[in-house]
């Protein structure tokens with residue numbers, strides 16, 4: 244009989260390691276909560292990196308499972324409500340109804356209202372999509388209070404009933420949690436306490452972006468993090484492999500940091516000349532709320548330009564580690580063959596024209612079909628011919644920072660282009676029919692009100708050439724980056740909200756664009772980024788077939 248999380252039998256608590264460290268039974272978990280729309284990026288890559296180190300980890304996306312569990316468990320309370328939620332889930336997974344704006348929005352609202360009602364009951368910031376109700380997730384930044392709020396909630400019930408019942412907790416030697424946000428961090432700490440209380444014998448590891456941000460405070464707070472056996476403050480699969488080997492040698496430590504990274508491939512543990520063996524959970528079709536899966540994929544770490552003063556990918560802060568493009572295309576082809584995935588988010592910080600051109604060469608040579616989006620920079624080399632070629636090869640959207648329409652500010656940012664260059668590129672994109680999402684930084688230090696007005700004027704002239712614009716408040720989101728102190732915080736620049744309000748005063752803009760948080764997007768498209776990408780991919784496919792027919 245399966246053991247539940249609350250009552251693992253005592254015999255299983257004795258730690259007996261297998262004869263070879265690579266035979267350790269390792270499980271990787273994405274804890275609640277992440278958006279349940281697409282496979283998480285970190286888990287498959289972490290698992291693939293561990294496989295290259297000789298381990299065979301199992302992956303469990305507890306986050307998506309939690310949402311699906313919530314939607315299904317209601318049937319014991321109300322079949323009518325269960326039917327409504329099931330219909331909504333079915334619409335979001337339906338190949339036609341998903342693309343009917345009314346059906347789509349109704350389905351999303353149904354699920355979100357239900358999730359928020361549960362959030363109210365549990366006093367936890369559950370939400371389907373973080374941008375939907377900002378006030379609901381504000382409190383999620385405090386992982387300490389989140390941990391104490393989790394007792395007696397449905398999240399706890401999920402862990403006891405679902406995790407305890409369905410996962411073979413007694414068989415794992417190592418259980419690792421990857422936390423990218425505060426809620427995931429809190430969930431991991433909460434789960435760890437429950438597992439230890441139940442006597443689960445596995446060595447518990449906690450890492451991820453949220454852990455790096457929490458840093459030593461988290462380590463020192465034994466009440467909170469005492470159930471974790473090893474905390475990873477820096478590093479990923481490389482450190483996890485090391486922990487497994489240390490565990491086998493009887494020398495696993497409580498804290499691992501950057502100086503523990505010792506790997507032979509390159510500085511970042513990022514193989515550049517061979518594809519990752521990416522394996523997704525078998526129940527992939529039942530986990531996510533989209534008709535097609537979008538998978539995030541990297542062609543490089545860091546940025547080939549790497550000079551912008553506000554950016555975490557500035558070379559002072561981060562190396563540039565490019566992979567061979569053929570390796571990227573190998574991975575895409577393998578995901579397509581194994582799981583039918585044809586939508587890819589190339590999540591490099593800067594998929595520059597050289598890489599884009601090599602990518603098109605490779606896709607054309609192999610005659611592959613895929614839809615993809617990427618982030619690049621203002622480059623003169625993004626010519627209409629290259630942009631058209633990218634479009635023909637499935638590029639559905641390009642994300643490119645405008646940041647400001649003032650040469651003085653662009654110089655301070657060390658963006659390496661002028662307003663004239665940005666304008667030329669926007670026109671090139673229009674000519675090539677390439678959808679553009681752009682970013683604007685609001686209130687950059689020393690910015691004057693007149694300079695903000697210049698940017699607004701530029702946007703009024705060009706917004707019809709943009710699919711969407713994201714306005715980013717400098718103070719709120721960027722001030723902690725490398726050069727923040729160099730410019731101070733004095734600014735007369737407008738906030739994101741004021742810039743958006745100002746643009747929407749114009750009737751022609753208001754009739755075609757709608758704001759959602761700091762995002763201004765063409766009407767008729769979803770605000771969920773992965774869903775927006777699927778809408779645009781469908782348009783790309785239809786243009787491709789029209790082009791082929793002409």
Ligand code: SF4
Nearest residue numbers: 546549550551554592
């Ligand atoms: S802002 Fe973009 S182009 Fe500039 S360094 Fe960062 S990733 Fe590179």
